[in-house]
Amino acid sequence: MNTIRNTITSTFRQHYALLYLALFCVFTLLVRVKITHSVFYLFLMWNLFLAYVPLLISSVMINNPVVIERRRFFYPMMIVWLLFLPNAPYIITDFIHLKKDSSVPVWFDVLLLISFTIAGILAGLTSMKHMFNMLSIKFNPLLAWVSIGVICLLCGFGIYVGRFLRYNSWDVLKRPLSLTADMLTSFTQSTPLGITLGFGCFLFLLFNMFYSAEK
Structure with a gap:
């Protein structure tokens, strides 16, 4: 419990700007709710x-060397991380709700x-940089870049699964059979391919810019 608490504190200290940005988002949303009396x-x-x-x-992973060093910790946590990662770029698609x-203006x-x-x-992107650094340490930078490329494409497909098939990250455990069946069916259609490549390449280019700027 202390480890998690310390990790959260360390994360906020390292990325305080992200916390302030999230608070700005919530404040802006609450202002809209106050003005419109709508919870849409x-x-x-x-x-x-x-x-x-x-x-x-x-952050939990990169701030705990034992997690990076031991496979029984690193790979399960990486899989969980990968399942939730598409939620970050997925938020781009919320623009379809603009009306x-x-x-309000x-x-x-x-x-x-x-x-x-x-x-x-x-x-x-910050989370992906953490994973890139860990993969570079465990293996080498080339493999880390290849992995990030694959991860970006998986995120692109994850956006399709979330927006069009309407599945969530936890449906991997909750509805694995229906999720698998719908994913296999989607491979025969052009829309999933376009979304996967489009958003995947876009995310990879963003990460490249983000990592280069940070470096």
């Missing part, structure tokens, strides 16, 4: 929380959605 966009808070989960997981509302809702999107993306 409250789902954004849940989506943002899910987008921050991979960052918490990767005109007479209670459209620019306010654009600002709201952009804020949540950027917060989710930055949390995901």
Whole structure:
């Protein structure tokens, strides 16, 4: 318990800007709720929380050398991390909910959605950088880059699974059979391929820019 508490504290200290950005997102959303008396966009808070989960997981891993060194800890946690990671870029697709509302100007809702999107993306990219660094330590930078490329494509497919097939990360355990069947069926369609490649390449380019800037 102390380890988790210390990790959360350390994460916030290292990435305090992400915390402030999340608070700005929540404040903006609450202002909208106050003005419109509508809870329509409250789902954004849940989506943002899910987008921050991979960052918490990767922070636990990278701040505990024993996790990186031992396979029985590293690979299970990496799988869990990978299952939640698509929630970070998935938040981009929440723009489909943008609509005109007479209670607030459209620019306010654009600002709201952009804020949540950027917060989710930055949390995901930061988490991916953690994983990249760990893979570089365990193996080598080349394999780390290849892994990130594959991870980005998996995230692209994860966006399709979440937005179009309407599955969540925990459905891997809750509804594994129906999830597997729908995923196999999707391989025969063009839309999943386009979304996988489009969002996957976009995420990889963003990570490359993010990692280069940080470096």
